[in-house]
Amino acid sequence: MLRWSGWFVGGVALAVMPWLVGAAFPAQQRYILHILVFTGLFAALALSYDLVVGHVGSLSLAHPAFFGIGAYAAALLATRAGWPFLAGLTAALVCAGLAALLIGVPAFRLAEHSFAIGTLGFALVTHVVVTNWVEFTRGPLCVTGIPRPVIGVGALSLRITTVPHYYWLALTALALVALLYRGLTTFRLGRAFNAVRDDEALAATAGINPLKYRMLSFVIGAALAGGIGALYAHYITVLCPEELTIALTVNLLVILFLGGVGSLRGVVLGAVLFTALPEILRVAPTWRLVIYGLLLLLMVIKWPEGLDAALRRAGRRPRA
């Protein structure tokens, strides 16, 4: 009972956040909401990544590529072909999922470290192509003038123009991804994923085809990343190749492993903390990233199993 009321209060607080922020920090409402939009999109992206890394145990380093493929698909279709938002979003999901299917077939022949390098290679190749294929992607000139999303048609259409609107869109996306994540990782499918992660040979003898489940989570994770990429492109309206560098992989790895790999709460906690932390550190602009790195180092040594597990332990101790 208490649990459900907690969820309800939390949900309402998140939904009315724009007004709360507006009342508490009127001067910085836009900036704070902007950070919250990023946090929501990042949390959703990290959840889609955790489907692959945390649940089937394949250390893929290709996630920024899928995010970027989705973002570029949506951006180019909207600016060049004038596709509406939802059609572009669907195309982004499909393109990223298809890319994952194509790259997954050869990549899953590789085990562990080789798989990491194979997927990393794909991510680097994608970045190089996006940067240099100027006629198609405009390369370092960036895709500009990506329109704000419009959902629906005619009189019923909903225009997402202001930052609070976008906040609600990001929150909805995060909620959908979180629900999907829960659904995929809880029931029979989730147990099959975890069986493949924990002992591949044993899973295979129990009739669970490891390749099939790895591929399934890889493609779903990639398609979601592509969709989030589309939302991201429509939010920032200017899309550059720098969005899909290896720095994004580093961020995602930090969120997963310091938040709590394989746990919804841990990943969301990680996303909130590691999107907010670099912003808070702007008080010391020069030393910002040095301090950030040192904090990461301290945290990973102090709480090697992730913040979520550390919090759980700290919460249990007084009662025990």
Added chain:
Amino acid sequence: MEDLLEQTIHGLTLGSMYAMVATGLALMFGVVRLVNFAHGEFFMLGAYTFWFAFQELDLPYPVAGLVAAAAMAAFGGVYQRTIIRAILERSWHVQLIATLATSIVLTNLAVIVFGTQAKEVPTRLSATVFQAGGLRIAWQRLLVLGASVVIFAALHWFVKRTKIGKAMRAMSQNREACAVVGVDVQRVALVTFALGGLLAGGAAALVTPLFNIFPDMGALLTLKAFAAVIVGGFGYVHGAIAASFIIGVSESLAAGYISYAYKDAIAFVIMIAVLLWRPQGLFGRRIGI
């Protein structure tokens, strides 16, 4: 024909650099089972140390090179004593995050200390050219090739013949058994990291006159060296060296004959192709069920 030879020699120079960095990475992995994702930053710091010793302190080239190599060996030792010691017995993802965090710290410290503007360190050897027929090669490249042969021969002798080298090989086979028979595990780890630093610093001193240096040059280098280590067969030093030269030469030929912009992409596509052909790496043994 001269053009092909020239591009190949450029590729071999590049390969020497990758090989020296990848060897350190492979030694660290072999001896303490840890992938040091801050290894490219060892090279970056070595390059800046060399720049400081050569350009700012005005030391002669060989002395400045030795200063850079020695400074990085010391840095490798300090790194092992502080960070590696704390994470050595932890799981692989703690090691991944900790070494990535170190690379973030080092890169951004370099931005603060040296600025983001690329620095050039030309030497007399990089400015003069060896000519034979139509062939034109900077003397510095020939120095890199000669020096890397000497360095790898010395390394081979060190690992095969000296007592500490034998301890390193023993530890790569079984760390617990080494501790049982009285090998000082921490000291061997210290020597391994100092050696990794020495190689990275030496490589930096050799190739810095040919390329620009900038604070975030380490990241891509780590990835390429890591790719070389995997393709060579994890933990096999000679495999990592061979794979480094494959990457270097394919990158250089791709830049010369196909497209300069796509050279890194082509090098990585070749890596992936090699992995698909031999998933266990060029020299690794297949461990089957």
